[in-house]
Amino acid sequence: MTTKDIINPANLVYSKTKLMTENPMHYCPGCSHGVVHKLIAEVIEEMDIQDKTIGVAPVGCAVFAYNYIDIDWQEAAHGRAPALATAIKRLQPDKFVFTYQGDGDLAAIGTAETIHACNRGENIAIFFVNNAIYGMTGGQMAPTTLEGMKTATCPMGRNTELNGYPLRISNLLAELDGTCYVTRQSVQKMASIVRAKKAIRKAFENSMAGKGTSVVEFVSTCNSGWKMSPHDSNKWMEENMFPVYPLGDLKDTEKK
Amino acid sequence: MEDFKLMKGNEAIAHAAIRCGADGYFGYPITPQSEVMETLMDLKPWETTGMVVLQAESEVAAINMVYGGAGCGKKVMTSSSSPGMSLKQEGISYIACAELPCLIVNVMRGGPGLGTIQPSQADYFQSVKGGGHGDYRLIVLAPSTVQEMADFVGLGFDLAFKYQNPAMILADGIVGQMMEKVVLPPFKPRRTEEEVRQECPWGTTGKLPNRKRNIITSLALEAEVMENINLKLQAKYREIEKNEVRFEAHHCEDADYVLVAFGSIARICEKAMEMAREEGYKVGVLRPITLFPFPTNPIKELSQKVKGFLTVEMSAGQMVEDVRLTVNGAVPVEFYGRMGGIVPSAEEILAALKEKLIK
Numbered sequence: 092m093t094t095k096d097i098i099n100p101a102n103l104v105y106s107k108t109k110l111m112t113e114n115p116m117h118y119c120p121g122c123s124h125g126v127v128h129k130l131i132a133e134v135i136e137e138m139d140i141q142d143k144t145i146g147v148a149p150v151g152c153a154v155f156a157y158n159y160i161d162i163d164w165q166e167a168a169h170g171r172a173p174a175l176a177t178a179i180k181r182l183q184p185d186k187f188v189f190t191y192q193g194d195g196d197l198a199a200i201g202t203a204e205t206i207h208a209c210n211r212g213e214n215i216a217i218f219f220v221n222n223a224i225y226g227m228t229g230g231q232m233a234p235t236t237l238e239g240m241k242t243a244t245c246p247m248g249r250n251t252e253l254n255g256y257p258l259r260i261s262n263l264l265a266e267l268d269g270t271c272y273v274t275r276q277s278v279q280k281m282a283s284i285v286r287a288k289k290a291i292r293k294a295f296e297n298s299m300a301g302k303g304t305s306v307v308e309f310v311s312t313c314n315s316g317w318k319m320s321p322h323d324s325n326k327w328m329e330e331n332m333f334p335v336y337p338l339g340d341l342k343d344t345e346k347k
Numbered sequence: 348m349e350d351f352k353l354m355k356g357n358e359a360i361a362h363a364a365i366r367c368g369a370d371g372y373f374g375y376p377i378t379p380q381s382e383v384m385e386t387l388m389d390l391k392p393w394e395t396t397g398m399v400v401l402q403a404e405s406e407v408a409a410i411n412m413v414y415g416g417a418g419c420g421k422k423v424m425t426s427s428s429s430p431g432m433s434l435k436q437e438g439i440s441y442i443a444c445a446e447l448p449c450l451i452v453n454v455m456r457g458g459p460g461l462g463t464i465q466p467s468q469a470d471y472f473q474s475v476k477g478g479g480h481g482d483y484r485l486i487v488l489a490p491s492t493v494q495e496m497a498d499f500v501g502l503g504f505d506l507a508f509k510y511q512n513p514a515m516i517l518a519d520g521i522v523g524q525m526m527e528k529v530v531l532p533p534f535k536p537r538r539t540e541e542e543v544r545q546e547c548p549w550g551t552t553g554k555l556p557n558r559k560r561n562i563i564t565s566l567a568l569e570a571e572v573m574e575n576i577n578l579k580l581q582a583k584y585r586e587i588e589k590n591e592v593r594f595e596a597h598h599c600e601d602a603d604y605v606l607v608a609f610g611s612i613a614r615i616c617e618k619a620m621e622m623a624r625e626e627g628y629k630v631g632v633l634r635p636i637t638l639f640p641f642p643t644n645p646i647k648e649l650s651q652k653v654k655g656f657l658t659v660e661m662s663a664g665q666m667v668e669d670v671r672l673t674v675n676g677a678v679p680v681e682f683y684g685r686m687g688g689i690v691p692s693a694e695e696i697l698a699a700l701k702e703k704l705i706k
Binding site: 141142143144145147148154155157161162163164165166167168171174175176177178179181182183186203204207 | 370371373399401403404405407408409411412413414415416418419421423437438441445551552553554555556560561562563564565566
């Protein structure tokens with residue numbers, strides 16, 4: 092048996108979704124963004140909503156998200172994605188509209204836009220990648236940076252007296268009447284990836300059912316910013332991030 | 348007989364928006380323009396034309412909602428007043444770079460800072476020269492009557508879509524707040540989804556199998572690419588300068604002296620002109636209607652035959668810089684202005700004209 096015999100459709104157990112473009116990804120090897128992108132693309136393909144989905148990209152590492160998923164996109168100013176998504180959805184109610192945001196974008200500069208879009212119950216999905224650091228600008232402190240965690244702008248470690256506390260913004264969003272589904276997921280293992288994908292699908296479905304805003308937080312790694320190998324990053328995340336940002340549903344109005 | 352209505356300039360904006368088939372309005376309350384959103388909420392266009400009206404949490408959010416809506420090829424607008432316009436500058440810069448059409452209304456009040464709620468024209472620099480970061484221009488229309496407030500909504504949208512560029516109605520608080528008779532534009536239906544797709548093939552209306560994905564962005568990391576984007580924008584601005592200059596000239600044919608003013612101040616200048624003519628002085632008024640593009644040629648032509656210009660503004664002197672650049676030293680260009688919300692009277696203007704030019 093040669094390699095040629097093995098590579099044939101009958102033996103195919105996995106293929107890249109057609110919605111992922113051929114553009115080489117700019118993300119660092121080991122970064123969580125790639126996995127989250129792939130899951131979103133897979134869900135869009137499985138739901139057959141490519142022609143009805145509009146994504147809003149953030150400022151941050153995912154600024155080029157529009158290069159990778161083959162749908163219509165808008166690239167927002169830093170933190171403003173939920174405002175764009177609000178208008179896109181209200182002016183085109185038959186579309187699936189989502190934002191893709193990092194911790195700095197969603198929980199620092201865009202806090203007002205995030206809270207008020209959620210509070211209005213905009214029928215959009217918010218995908219929130221929380222890796223506790225500003226990756227794109229070179230590893231500065233984020234609102235979600237852990238206490239004692241070292242970054243370029245808190246080289247001695249985050250000092251709560253100076254910098255305040257890690258912001259559990261998803262808990263805050265779960266308190267708002269406008270959100271219908273707020274969940275915290277991760278993508279470091281097969282089992283967690285399967286769960287995260289279900290959450291993405293649910294968020295899309297909620298947005299079309301008119302239930303309000305869905306927020307899916309992905310507790311993520313930034314091995315470049317954290318200065319660790321991808322493997323060590325995953326371990327560090329499980330040991331240090333999960334206690335502060337515990338996984339699971341924070342709110343699901345369906346389960347009331 | 349035409350159907351005259353009596354209303355405020357701000358109210359006329361709201362009525363005209365619905366009538367010209369606008370798809371969405373996003374705003375945040377601020378004096379002296381709050382009647383725009385109040386009137387829209389009162390008229391409930393979502394029940395008739397389907398127009399979306401939404402009160403945002405801030406001016407920042409409102410302009411970014413405009414970005415989102417405009418990116419879908421929709422006819423969307425916002426309105427605010429000076430301090431709120433400062434907050435919108437970030438979004439305006441992005442919209443200009445992404446080449447999205449939209450309408451922005453600024454009913455100016457006195458600044459700087461929180462300033463006053465009284466009328467002003469001190470946002471000329473901000474509106475005409477940029478305001479946000481980077482090299483960009485808005486198409487700026489300056490109404491002087493409530494009728495023009497109504498008319499410039501449709502015109503602003505038309506120009507915005509023609510050039511894929513944000514257009515601004517730069518009104519002063521007087522035009523926003525005063526009541527005058529107005530003939531509202533006829534009702535025009537909103538475009539259908541199919542018409543939007545045809546008119547704006549670049550819009551994020553959902554990627555159909557027959558086209559590539561549409562991306563609305565203002566980002567280009569490579570210097571060469573970004574310079575090319577800038578060159579394209581500059582070429583567009585030159586085109587706008589060539590085609591879209593609008594102005595009004597009163598008694599400039601035989602004038603020795605010309606008053607240059609925009610908005611409501613141009614009307615006070617007309618009164619000053621009448622008073623001057625009664626005293627035997629040959630005075631005219633030139634009113635730029637488009638502030639960008641600036642009416643350079645008519646002013647240049649006048650500078651060959653008049654003895655001088657007096658620019659009158661409710662500011663420390665902003666448009667006067669453009670008049671001086673245009674006249675380029677051919678004849679004196681003087682300035683008279685009041686600040687902080689004070690409206691100059693016709694008597695003051697005439698006195699300034701005599702003191703500074705006629706002597």
